[in-house]
Amino acid sequence: MGRPPCCDKVGIKKGPWTPEEDIILVSYIQEHGPGNWRSVPTNTGLLRCSKSCRLRWTNYLRPGIKRGNFTPHEEGMIIHLQALLGNKWAAIASYLPQRTDNDIKNYWNTHLKKKLKKFPSTTTTDQLVSKGLNVEKRNTLEFASTSSSAAVATTSTYASSTENISRLLQGWMRSSPKTTTNDGDNSSLILKETAYQDRKRKSGQEDRDLISREEFESILSFENMNNVSWDKSTCESTSKDESSVTPENNKKQKADVNTNNNNNNNNNNNPPLSFLEKWLLDENSAGQVEEMNQMMELSSIF
DNA sequence: AAGTGTGCCAACCGCCTCTTC
């Protein structure tokens, strides 16, 4: 018998989040930063458990999340990484910083599983060899996937995704409704659009709640973010100043690191990108994905 | 138009790991 669930208290709300709840949560995180989830429901008045708040933030509200269709390249990366790592969705997500583990898991279960059933032989690790990945390279990848020290030794390479998130967060903080149309700085826009669509969808059921896009965007304005003292180090976990560690700070920093790991999907147990990036992101890999997709399509025809 | 089937995805559940005391 395990521990009782944290959410079985009376008065805890379950089910879909409302835009109002989203706004409360986002506002709170704007002010305090992500982390210390236990205190979120008490401090915000949300009738949600801490887990639910964390999940909502990491899977939906977190800036930089890309929604919509997966590209063939993303698809290929998921297939390759799943073959290497198994159903370690959080680890796989760390290589697709704009996607959440939940998204990847859903996409795997609803799309890729079926595809691979039709064409199973392309996906096993053994088949990677026949697809051009030699045994030595494979062993390196497999070793790296279990070697945390390797990850530590290659932080500069791994930081690429961390910096990406950091940039997105900074962009999010900078952005106001008028500036969110800038290319490469669309995280705020994504968030607002998502929330607006959600709102719109729900308003379809409850017309009395219908508000205009302008009104909604003004509610979700992130201009206040300029006043928020986000701990920049939470976006750059690889370069912390260890010299100013007090017991209090130490505790906070550890929490921040956890938060950072979560927010960036940055798992230090992951293989360093130096190996994977070269392989997964190169032209040949993309070509293999394309080739596989074509073969899948052919197999579905026959 | 109504009923039924299917796909998708947000959210929940329960277990595991890590941290704290």
Place this chain on the structure above:
DNA sequence: TGAAGAGGCGGTTGGCACACT
């Protein structure tokens, strides 16, 4: 050293939307 609590993760489910009959 072990218990308790918090956060993280993967599997699963419920409900909505759309397609089909």
